[in-house]
Amino acid sequence: MRILVDANEAQVAALDDLAKLEQRPRAAVIRAAIDDYLARHRRKGVQEAFGLWADGPDGLEFQEKLRSEW
Numbered sequence: 001m002r003i004l005v006d007a008n009e010a011q012v013a014a015l016d017d018l019a020k021l022e023q024r025p026r027a028a029v030i031r032a033a034i035d036d037y038l039a040r041h042r043r044k045g046v047q048e049a050f051g052l053w054a055d056g057p058d059g060l061e062f063q064e065k066l067r068s069e070w
Contacts (some may be wrong), residue, residue: 005030 007015019026056062 015026015029019029022029057065
């Protein structure tokens with residue numbers, strides 16, 4: 001899939017220098033940069049958030065305990 005991205009002259013020149021150094025097409029360098037960015041900024045999944053409660057009591061037991069205090 002193709003996408004359109006605006007880059008300034010300095011960014012394009014830096015990409016061209018890196019592509020020449022690595023002997024790869026500029027597009028390959030950009031794809032690698034996107035992959036790296038996504039890997040570093042990937043959000044934690046919902047399942048990982050549920051792990052925060054994994055060591056706690058059963059949810060229903062906890063709810064009933066709280067309500068019994070009223």
